[in-house]
Amino acid sequence: MCSLPFLENGMKNNRFVAAVLIPGFLFLILFAVFPVAYGLGISLYDYNPANSQNPFTGLENYRRLIHDEVFWLAVKNTIVYCLAAVTANIVITLFLAEIISVLPSKWMKTMFRTILFIPCIAPMVGTSTVWKYGILGTDGGLLNKIAGLFGIAPKNWFLTTWQMLLLIIVFTLWADIGYNVVLFTAGLEGVPREFDEAAAIDGAGPVKRFLWIKLPLIGRTFAFVAIMTMANYFQMFAQFRVFAANGGRNNTAMVLTNYVFKMSFDSFDMGYASAVAAALFVLVFMVAMAQNKLMRSDWSYE
Amino acid sequence: MKKKLAGALLCVSMVAALAAGCGSDSGSGSGSDSGDSGEKAESSEGKTTLTFWCHENEPWVKSYKEMAKKFEDANPDYTVEVQDYPFKVYNDKIQTTLTSSTAGPDIVAVWGGTAPSFIASDALAEVPEDLVKELEEDYLAPTLGIYQKEGKYYGVPMEFNLEYGGMIVNKKLFGDTPYPTTWEELRKVSKEVSKKNGDIVEMKGFEMMDSDSLICNYLAMILQQGGQYLMDDGSIDFATPEGVKAMEEILDMYRNGECDLENLTSGEYGFNDVYQDKGYMASVGSWGIGEGTDTYGLTYGEDFEYVPVPQYGDEMAFASETGWGIIVPENGANKEAAWEFVKFFSEPENLVQHNIACNQLPPRKSLLDSEEYKEAMPNVTFLLDILPSGQWMGPYNTSDMRGIFNQMYMDLCQADNPDVEGALKEASDQITEECQIGYSMD
Numbered sequence: 001m002c003s004l005p006f007l008e009n010g011m012k013n014n015r016f017v018a019a020v021l022i023p024g025f026l027f028l029i030l031f032a033v034f035p036v037a038y039g040l041g042i043s044l045y046d047y048n049p050a051n052s053q054n055p056f057t058g059l060e061n062y063r064r065l066i067h068d069e070v071f072w073l074a075v076k077n078t079i080v081y082c083l084a085a086v087t088a089n090i091v092i093t094l095f096l097a098e099i100i101s102v103l104p105s106k107w108m109k110t111m112f113r114t115i116l117f118i119p120c121i122a123p124m125v126g127t128s129t130v131w132k133y134g135i136l137g138t139d140g141g142l143l144n145k146i147a148g149l150f151g152i153a154p155k156n157w158f159l160t161t162w163q164m165l166l167l168i169i170v171f172t173l174w175a176d177i178g179y180n181v182v183l184f185t186a187g188l189e190g191v192p193r194e195f196d197e198a199a200a201i202d203g204a205g206p207v208k209r210f211l212w213i214k215l216p217l218i219g220r221t222f223a224f225v226a227i228m229t230m231a232n233y234f235q236m237f238a239q240f241r242v243f244a245a246n247g248g249r250n251n252t253a254m255v256l257t258n259y260v261f262k263m264s265f266d267s268f269d270m271g272y273a274s275a276v277a278a279a280l281f282v283l284v285f286m287v288a289m290a291q292n293k294l295m296r297s298d299w300s301y302e
Numbered sequence: 303m304k305k306k307l308a309g310a311l312l313c314v315s316m317v318a319a320l321a322a323g324c325g326s327d328s329g330s331g332s333g334s335d336s337g338d339s340g341e342k343a344e345s346s347e348g349k350t351t352l353t354f355w356c357h358e359n360e361p362w363v364k365s366y367k368e369m370a371k372k373f374e375d376a377n378p379d380y381t382v383e384v385q386d387y388p389f390k391v392y393n394d395k396i397q398t399t400l401t402s403s404t405a406g407p408d409i410v411a412v413w414g415g416t417a418p419s420f421i422a423s424d425a426l427a428e429v430p431e432d433l434v435k436e437l438e439e440d441y442l443a444p445t446l447g448i449y450q451k452e453g454k455y456y457g458v459p460m461e462f463n464l465e466y467g468g469m470i471v472n473k474k475l476f477g478d479t480p481y482p483t484t485w486e487e488l489r490k491v492s493k494e495v496s497k498k499n500g501d502i503v504e505m506k507g508f509e510m511m512d513s514d515s516l517i518c519n520y521l522a523m524i525l526q527q528g529g530q531y532l533m534d535d536g537s538i539d540f541a542t543p544e545g546v547k548a549m550e551e552i553l554d555m556y557r558n559g560e561c562d563l564e565n566l567t568s569g570e571y572g573f574n575d576v577y578q579d580k581g582y583m584a585s586v587g588s589w590g591i592g593e594g595t596d597t598y599g600l601t602y603g604e605d606f607e608y609v610p611v612p613q614y615g616d617e618m619a620f621a622s623e624t625g626w627g628i629i630v631p632e633n634g635a636n637k638e639a640a641w642e643f644v645k646f647f648s649e650p651e652n653l654v655q656h657n658i659a660c661n662q663l664p665p666r667k668s669l670l671d672s673e674e675y676k677e678a679m680p681n682v683t684f685l686l687d688i689l690p691s692g693q694w695m696g697p698y699n700t701s702d703m704r705g706i707f708n709q710m711y712m713d714l715c716q717a718d719n720p721d722v723e724g725a726l727k728e729a730s731d732q733i734t735e736e737c738q739i740g741y742s743m744d
Contacts, residue, residue: 137568138502155501156563158567249713
């Protein structure tokens, strides 16, 4: 029997790769793929797990979805929130990352990155609660105290409509920018200095150099940050639950994640909640695919 | 060989770490000390352990523990483990445990307003016949309504929940001024003492704008005018002349700056303001007294008192929803023993002690004349006289009903030219459509 050494090595490698990957795949199937498929299945039933009978209703939950005004409001709010928050996040984090990357000393860079990263470590439920009572609180909240210094009467922010959504966006930016600052700083520091210096010699100012040299060169980092932040923001939940558990005044701060929770655990209507979750899944998937296509870059400066 | 051995050891240690990390957490409740309640049944001493779930409330949990101890003394074969959870997650926990195919807690204290969600499923055990006889003979009608499904009972009331009828008054702020005894006097005092700044009323007059009190006072105001909101076909209609008049009165209180909407938006109770010297009077059930003495450390009679809310209409009438009760999950491992505990708890001589400890009103007719209760609770005995004037709030999920009603009220307060009748009609239709219990009670 003849033996081919390269084939034997290949088989060994395959076995090793399989041994490494199979547990990961099993984990993924068990805790990601299966729940998604199970959730899609549930959306076809009038489902309450405590019931002895959960009748199959076909597409009834999806038909209900189409006629549900609160659902469409939640879709609109989710999209507005994501577009505004992700855009603001990227602009602010790029600006901060650029400033940090040009700082002269390493310890200063580390210090600023650490300071900005601290809110990312804290649990969002906790920081949301601190903001709800400490900053936005009607009686004694920081915002109303500052307003008072300028002679402005205290305001109950939880009675507002679009302002509530704006405050949630501000909170999200405070809580979440640190992560993207770190990513962008790493991206900017990876750009070879020669490009920047060449542009400077040609007479380009710092703004032009950033916009036309550095920004295109960190295209891959930019695409990663934009896709991940967008996908992440579509699933933001804690701050909405804390600030506007019932969706705020006239549901102006109701987003899809909170609506899923409300339908599941306030109304115990889990079949319908699964249909809403399926709609959210489709929305995130479509946006991620579109972003991926738009931001694809086929080059490298390396 | 050494490398292989090291690799194998590394793999084993990683698997062990993963297993440990993914292992279930034992003892989730603050009173827990025995791990997963589904695994219990018998302790090492051969005793049967019953798990009792309740929500966090200091005097209530203390009373449950005392009742458990008393039951253990009378029934040496049992131990009762009381586990309490924050109210915000409590209903989710109950829902989750009822969905489990294995046994969870044996006995669960449940808020009547959310009970229909659990009763609608087949996850609760039916109340035994001997206890049903007692329920029908000796319990006041408003306490029972919500625990019925198709003529059967799935819960036993522990209290008569009355969010109307009494108010906490700040004795220090009132000083020598007598408390109001008529509705007109109440409004006059309320207008005089209140002080508004922007969206905040820094000193509140009469407060009934919180998630519990608002709807209860509003319904009482309709009924006391001789009106009705519960129609013969089971639907809700607030847009009656009495309903509109009552709503105009409540809106007037907001417009006059006697109270604000802060408690409605934050989910807090109005009596907190009275206890913090930021309000004169706040409508609340008698349970609010315990918050003053236990949570705020105030002295009844010196710092505050609990007195009747002056009647709005000519005749005493109010609507009440079923209060806290006890349910037994169908998947419980010790259902018979659990019902034994419920029967023990419900015995008049035991129940009255629990009602006293928790500042609750008794649900049993036979306890309305209890000397023990009147002696221990002289400050709330005036409520015992009005209990027979109460009607059940109706076959509705009252938690959802409150959400819609409170939202409508806040919208009316914020509107420049509110269409009160139109808003009441819209809210009535929404409540009828979305909150009506989907099963037959009889």
